[in-house]
Amino acid sequence: MALFVPGKIGDLVVPNRIVMAPLGRARNHVESREALGRAAIYYAQRATAGFIISEATHVSPASVSRPGTGAIHSEGQVAAWRAVTDAVHQANGRIFQQLFHLGRKADPDRLPGRQLPVAPSAIAANGTLPTADGSAKPFPVPRALETSEIAELVEDFARAAENARDAGFDGIELHAANGFLIEQFLRDDANQRHDRYGGGVENRARFLLEIVDNAIQIFGAAGVGVRISPHFRGDGAGASDPSTLFPYLGWALNRRNIAYLHLIEPDATPAARKLRAALRNVFSGSLILAGDFTRESADYVLRAGEADFVAFGRLFISNPDLVARFRIPDAPLNEPDEASFYAGGDRGYIDYPALDAKAALLA
Numbered sequence: 001m002a003l004f005v006p007g008k009i010g011d012l013v014v015p016n017r018i019v020m021a022p023l024g025r026a027r028n029h030v031e032s033r034e035a036l037g038r039a040a041i042y043y044a045q046r047a048t049a050g051f052i053i054s055e056a057t058h059v060s061p062a063s064v065s066r067p068g069t070g071a072i073h074s075e076g077q078v079a080a081w082r083a084v085t086d087a088v089h090q091a092n093g094r095i096f097q098q099l100f101h102l103g104r105k106a107d108p109d110r111l112p113g114r115q116l117p118v119a120p121s122a123i124a125a126n127g128t129l130p131t132a133d134g135s136a137k138p139f140p141v142p143r144a145l146e147t148s149e150i151a152e153l154v155e156d157f158a159r160a161a162e163n164a165r166d167a168g169f170d171g172i173e174l175h176a177a178n179g180f181l182i183e184q185f186l187r188d189d190a191n192q193r194h195d196r197y198g199g200g201v202e203n204r205a206r207f208l209l210e211i212v213d214n215a216i217q218i219f220g221a222a223g224v225g226v227r228i229s230p231h232f233r234g235d236g237a238g239a240s241d242p243s244t245l246f247p248y249l250g251w252a253l254n255r256r257n258i259a260y261l262h263l264i265e266p267d268a269t270p271a272a273r274k275l276r277a278a279l280r281n282v283f284s285g286s287l288i289l290a291g292d293f294t295r296e297s298a299d300y301v302l303r304a305g306e307a308d309f310v311a312f313g314r315l316f317i318s319n320p321d322l323v324a325r326f327r328i329p330d331a332p333l334n335e336p337d338e339a340s341f342y343a344g345g346d347r348g349y350i351d352y353p354a355l356d357a358k359a360a361l362l363a
């Protein structure tokens with residue numbers, strides 16, 4: 001199967017095309033947000049993936065919302081992540097760290113000094129934030145960033161990339177998807193600035209590209225990937241010109257020679273396929289697709305040359321040995337238990353059973 005053809009991601013040689021998608025599991029220390037011992041077990045259990053992309057980690061204390069999500073802006077967090085990357089490397093795996101900033105989707109009640117979240121423009125996301133008592137409250141209207149403050153945020157990402165390097169990660173993935181800060185700059189529904197960070201696609205892409213350029217200084221282009229979600233409509237961060245914006249991004253990232261572009265692509269409409277093909281045309285690094293893939297549909301897109309890697313999210317939550325299971329036709333898969341996705345603790349995290357492969361082959 002194409003899934004098991006060895007490949008390269010940047011400079012890394014990887015044994016298969018099966019990527020563990022970034023998955024926030026809200027299992028870090030509630031106050032310090034340091035990864036706990038169980039994270040090293042969880043990620044090492046999944047080290048047979050071609051490579052792992054870590055859960056999204058906050059680049060700054062001004063980014064947070066739900067308790068227990070990961071971060072990479074303090075020394076303690078770097079040391080805690082070092083234990084995770086060591087465990088993955090000892091298990092012969094490879095791991096990139098996903099970096100993000102929530103921007104207007106941060107929770108003011110959890111930010112230092114209860115400050116307002118920042119964003120390109122003072123426009124609230126559609127939707128709600130979870131509250132401590134289990135109810136929901138609307139996203140706040142954020143404070144629009146002064147032009148001079150944007151450099152500080154770019155710097156937050158650069159420091160986080162340095163931290164990721166010090167923590168032993170093989171590379172970083174910039175989370176430019178799902179309506180978080182980088183995507184808020186990209187999309188003109190959320191970005192109505194009149195300075196050099198707003199307006200046409202080149203201006204809206206500037207924030208991401210400045211962050212990418214810094215990350216390249218730290219990891220080399222071979223250690224940098226970018227995740228985008230051209231079809232995300234979750235919280236009102238639309239773009240009026242996706243068919244210009246995303247190919248421009250693909251072109252600009254290609255010029256920088258980064259390792260990969262990671263596309264969240266649950267949308268199988270003709271327009272989505274056309275955009276994917278346009279990106280494939282302009283971007284010659286690796287293309288990773290994610291979203292609702294099965295063993296068979298993943299193998300199909302790899303064989304058709306539509307992708308170089310396929311990332312699996314929920315199936316990797318419930319099957320630590322997903323790669324071994326995919327090697328066996330019709331091997332049973334554990335069902336992911338949604339109730340424990342963000343529940344904390346070991347249950348639903350490190351206790352999903354591996355398959356008894358010999359028994360499965362004989363069955």
Ligand SMILES: Cc1cc2nc3c(=O)[nH]c(=O)nc-3n(C[C@H](O)[C@H](O)[C@H](O)COP(=O)(O)O)c2cc1C
Nearest residue numbers: 021022023024055056290291292293312313314341
């Ligand atoms: C519990 C959970 C947490 C997630 N956390 C992240 C995240 O931190 N960063 C990210 O880019 N995507 C995140 N996603 C999206 C996944 O990476 C993936 O794109 C999505 O689950 C679709 O793939 P699947 O159908 O294989 O699960 C998350 C998804 C789930 C279910």
